Amino acid sequence: MAGPLEGIRVLDFTRYQQGPFATVILGDFGAEIIKVEEPRGDYARRMFREADGYSAFWEALDRGKKSICIDLRKADGQDIALRLGSSCDVVVENFRPGAMEAWGLGYEAFARANPRIIYASATGWGSKGPLARYPSFDQIAQAYSGFAQHAGGGPGTRPEIPFPGIADQTGGMNLALGIMTALFVRERTGRGQKVEVSLLGTQLALQSPDLLHYLHFGEERPREFRSSPTVGHYQCGDGRWVMMAGIDQKFWPGLTRALGLEHLTGDARFARGSARWENRGQLQPILEAAFQTGDAEHWIERLRAEDVPVSAILDYAGIASEEQATANGYIVEQEHPAFGTQRIIGLHIQFSETPGTPGAPAPELGAHTREILDELCLPRSEIERLEALGVVGPARKLRE
Numbered sequence: 001m002a003g004p005l006e007g008i009r010v011l012d013f014t015r016y017q018q019g020p021f022a023t024v025i026l027g028d029f030g031a032e033i034i035k036v037e038e039p040r041g042d043y044a045r046r047m048f049r050e051a052d053g054y055s056a057f058w059e060a061l062d063r064g065k066k067s068i069c070i071d072l073r074k075a076d077g078q079d080i081a082l083r084l085g086s087s088c089d090v091v092v093e094n095f096r097p098g099a100m101e102a103w104g105l106g107y108e109a110f111a112r113a114n115p116r117i118i119y120a121s122a123t124g125w126g127s128k129g130p131l132a133r134y135p136s137f138d139q140i141a142q143a144y145s146g147f148a149q150h151a152g153g154g155p156g157t158r159p160e161i162p163f164p165g166i167a168d169q170t171g172g173m174n175l176a177l178g179i180m181t182a183l184f185v186r187e188r189t190g191r192g193q194k195v196e197v198s199l200l201g202t203q204l205a206l207q208s209p210d211l212l213h214y215l216h217f218g219e220e221r222p223r224e225f226r227s228s229p230t231v232g233h234y235q236c237g238d239g240r241w242v243m244m245a246g247i248d249q250k251f252w253p254g255l256t257r258a259l260g261l262e263h264l265t266g267d268a269r270f271a272r273g274s275a276r277w278e279n280r281g282q283l284q285p286i287l288e289a290a291f292q293t294g295d296a297e298h299w300i301e302r303l304r305a306e307d308v309p310v311s312a313i314l315d316y317a318g319i320a321s322e323e324q325a326t327a328n329g330y331i332v333e334q335e336h337p338a339f340g341t342q343r344i345i346g347l348h349i350q351f352s353e354t355p356g357t358p359g360a361p362a363p364e365l366g367a368h369t370r371e372i373l374d375e376l377c378l379p380r381s382e383i384e385r386l387e388a389l390g391v392v393g394p395a396r397k398l399r400e
Contacts, residue, residue: 003030004354008183010034010090011081012065013072013105015042017138017165018199019094019122020061021172026090026179027064028347029356034088034372035065036081038072039395041365054339063344064359066368069393076391078104083376086113090179094122097132107194118182120195122175127196141167141199147207154223171202229276229283230255233313238295241313244303249273254306258299259290336361366394 008031012023020035020042027033035042044062049055071077082105085091091110093100100106100121107119121127124136139161142148147167152160178195186192204211214220226232230246246255249272256265264270264286269279276283291299296312303310312318320343325331332346338361347356369392373383387393 002354003028003356004351005180005183005356006030006354008032008090009088010092011085011088012036013081013091013093013095013100014122015094016044016047017057017061017168018171019092019175020044021169022120022122022175022179023065023092024061024063024359025173025176025349027359029349030354031090033065033359034084034368035062035067035363036072036084037067037069037365039069039366039390039393041069041394045365052339059362060345062362065363066372067363067366068369068372069366069395071391072103072105074389074391076386076389080373080376080386080392081105082109082113084372085110085117087375088114088117089183090118090120092120092122092175092179096135097121097123097127111192115192116186116190117192118179118186118195119192120175120179120182120197122171123196123198125200126198136199138165138167138199141171141203145200145203145207146211147203150207150210150220150223152223155220157223166206167199167203170206171197171199174202174205226280226284228273229270229280229287234288234291236294236296236299237292240296242291242296242299242303243311243313245309247309251306251308252276255303255308258302258306258308259287261286261290332358334358334361369393 005026008026010023010026010031010033012019012033012035014020014023014035023031023033023035042058042062045055045058047055047057049058070080072081093105107117107121110117110119123132124141125131125134139148142151142161143159145167148159148161149155149157151162152158175195175197178197182193182195210221228247230244230252233241233243235241244255246252252271253265256262264283268275270276270283294302300310300312314322319325320331329346329350330348331343334342334344336342344358346358349356370383373386373392378386383392390396
């Protein structure tokens, strides 16, 4: 069955993480992704590459794509890129603002050749403002947006980067959403347009409730070890941790029953959420002591029996050994030409009638260069000339 984006062609100039994850999503839903790489290849090919040659970074972010090598700093390369764009629905890039324009590859250039083009730009800072043309990466966005400071506990605490890649991955999701929305608009109006997403904007959107609190009240909420006594992680008697989220008042009676603390259900100090917060210094030690009297599985079973949201806190080995992710297709098996049967990340967005499928393993550098150039009806002699000049194809050293 065809994926929902079957027939959509994407010219992908993106590198590293934010942009490539967006085009992976499009490819998983059936779009043809033509990844344009410099002759030495996307640096992501070498990111976290292990001794056996496998890079999970590269495979996760560039599966399902075709690879063509073009030197965009050369006029012939720029001409080929524009010609390819005339046959595509979407162009995606994540260079600094102004870089593509300097090569003659900005939105206006592609739109002249193809007025229906969707031109998507992923930036670090946004395309306007005093910082727009400075370099940025994931951790920079986490730092500047307030995310790192609040992950560490708020103003005055040591900042933390809770997980490198959060800004990139969520930025990629937003970029894919923007592209698909623009494609939907084009179906209605016939008009292409430019789409912009930035790491900074995405990080601010992720924090919108807390940021809005500051914008309204002029003060930042303090961050504590737990969001509240009934929303947070507790260590159990076997040393494992569980996370519960008794955020709603309706969970309080069941929570006390599960923990054998029924006598606290109507205690005025803890009976309502505001009181539990005000008296958290008294309540949290009681809950901590209760969790220490049983192992994690015991408390998970009891809390779930009372319909209280709860989970074990797992590492990657834990989630990989559990059934839940596999049952939903979030982890699936795939054959890799070099590494055999592999478990990979499946689709996190699913459709009942037009399901996507994880793209094929990430391509070898420049593997589809001649195939794609043949579609431009270039004579073989011209392709060979461009290869000899280093305009297309992998760098000579990499070919030899």
